[in-house]
Amino acid sequence: MSEQAATTDEASKTPAPGTGHAGQTFLVGDEIYIRAVETGDNKFGVSWKDTIFPKSTEWYETWIKEKMVKEKRRATYIILRKRDDVPVGSIRTRRQDPLTQIDHWIDPLYGERGQLWLAEALGLAIPWLVDEQHRPLVRTRVAANQDAAITQLNALGARQIARFREAEKTWGGRADVLVFEYLNRQWVERLGDPNDVSFERSGSGEGRPVPPPIELSSDPPLNAVRVGPRVYLRPFERKDAPLAARWSRQEPDANWDSGRFMYSTAGYEVWNEGLQKEDPQKFVRFAACLRENDELIGMVGIEHIDYLHRTAETESIMHRADHRGGGYGTEAKHLLFDYAFNTLNLHALRSVVIFPNTRSAAALRKQGYQEAGRMHWHFPANGYFENFICFDLLASEWRSMPRASMNGVLAEEEGAR
């Protein structure tokens, strides 16, 4: 191709400013429009890519050409201003049917104006995904101070279903995070409104005291990271994998998650070691062991660690059915909280459980977690889409919970660690 041809080609690709939306039949609003990412958008990366860390235009170019193009079940769309075609933000979708999750970003330097553009973009994108593309639902999160977006979501008929307290670091402070959902009307007609599905509770729901920090009167167990009265946490080891694989085959209870899972020794080992190889680790997992005989009883972990917002989600799995219900899991969980709040210095934790798993929900309440709302239609379950109940726990709340020994087991020496 001659140089002249290339130039002409280039010129035909670059419309006059303000004409970029001409001819586009959907996702065009009053002030902004939405289109897919183009190579030249790297020059405006700071305005649309969802990071507060500075990256060069070269970095954005590489991201578009090498990372974005390989993404599965994800899409990135640019929000552009109609009058001059300047990119000002983005909408990112993650699809895992039935759910489509929307993440969004608007260049913070546009202040209030930017928030209005974001609101307009959400107003275009959400009905497009659900009403035109027939997806069952869209879920999105906004900070509680994003007034324009909240007004728009309410006007659309989206509804707030959960509030995670102080979960977002905003410019100059912290804000609650509100979760909104927009449901497909035809699916609501078919399945009923998920808000009408009541969540059954078990247990008293009262918080129990936290086992107090202990000053060990003897040496800590080998490679322990946290030690409680009966349980300690240590890193996952390769020798744990065959045990977890065996116990997964012997699982008697199918209600923890969407049925039972079966692990392979190799898969479990590679996955857990893979988490340990990350730096910083975004999913920190510990093996919970009995102090009396060093036996592994389960794993507890903190996943989706966000070091900027200082939040994460906790998980736990008590592999050994014969050690459930004796308070070992709760003891391990409090050791995990101690690590999350006092070592990683996280500000808030969250946790979710499926509706039928009332036992885990009761355990979370006992551990100090507060109910934060619900998230609907997460995966298919027996002619219906399964719902989650959500919980959150602030570091300040956990610190102010009473400290006491559990189950009559006394700490060796109670006192400050």
Add this chain to the structure above:
Amino acid sequence: MTAATSTEDKTETLAPGTGHEGQTFLVGDEVYLRGIEVADAKFAMSWRHSLYPHSIDLNEEWIKDDLAKTDDLWFVIVRKVDDRIVGSIRVEEGGVFFWITAVADPLFGHSGLRWKGEAIVLVATWMIDERGQTTAYIEIPADETPVIERIEAAGMRNTARFREMLERDGKRVDRLGYEYLNAAWMATLGDPNDSPIERSGSGAPRPVPSPVTLDGEPPRNAMMVGKRVYLRPEEPDDGVKAALAARHETETFFDIGRHLTSPVMYGEWMRDHEKAELPSWITFCVCLRENDEPIGWVGLLDIDYQNRFAETGSFFGTTEYRGSGYGSEAKQLLLEYGFERLGLHMVQSWVYFPNTRSAAALRKQGYSECGRINWVYSHNGTLGNFVAFDLLAEAWRAMPRQDWEPTPPT
């Protein structure tokens, strides 16, 4: 062969409590120090300086692949009674300056801190008194009383206090700098604490420029915008300009003499920083709003997200824009980014003694002097010092906001 191996194993495994026998140095009352062995991977959570859990197998690989290549000295702290590993101590050799870091397994509580103190004293006295080096320096959390008592008793001297640098159990804790100096060098060079910090300028802080509300368009790719300057990500092209500016440098006091930079190295350095998902260095190019001309850089260095602190740095290569307030305006944008967007709790900064101009600028920007770090570099036939500054987010937020006119460049 099998028999031979097992005999060898037997000779290597000593009876508990005899591990230090015959060792002639780095043996204390309760602990001794030795080099790291692959088998120490079994105890890695007690001694590896890591926030995170790692399996024994991964620790073995790390000892063989990474630790073996480090230039630092790294010893395990071993309890004499039973040869149990309880921590580790590390020395970064910097020519004349030796930076020590030590860790004791927190599960040993008060005893662990006592052992940590003993290990620090063993290493500091060995480096300085036996090996004749000049200075050993360590920073200790201010709540580690048993460590502080032990090292002060051994003659280590507190020279700096970085306020609220650490976060533990939801509370902020100061970090203290301690030095141990060689007596013979002290006789030759004099006590560095006697050399005064020369000051220039009034030292009075100036108001922080009022936040700018943008009516028009922000400059393309800007991340923080002030009245006259803005911060944007660095671009590979900036390296070419920085290299040229370095060759045109007229002053020799910012660092110890001038430096030449290569645009190739600059580009590589920039790419390294932006690659990380959670970058430990965040640097910005400072540009003039009127014409987008780059005039320097500002950055947050060695960011600690766990404790939420960082070191600040800045350099203005374009000499005509120095001394006229552009640098301070850019620094205030960096501080706003660090405190309000990243959520840092404090920042620190170190300045060479002869660079009174940068020290004066830091004072104007709201920083407080928080001590000194002595004998770090060679200068004028002696060893030179750093003056240390810190600034808490809370103090920065309480500073008055008011616009002031920078002096236009001449």
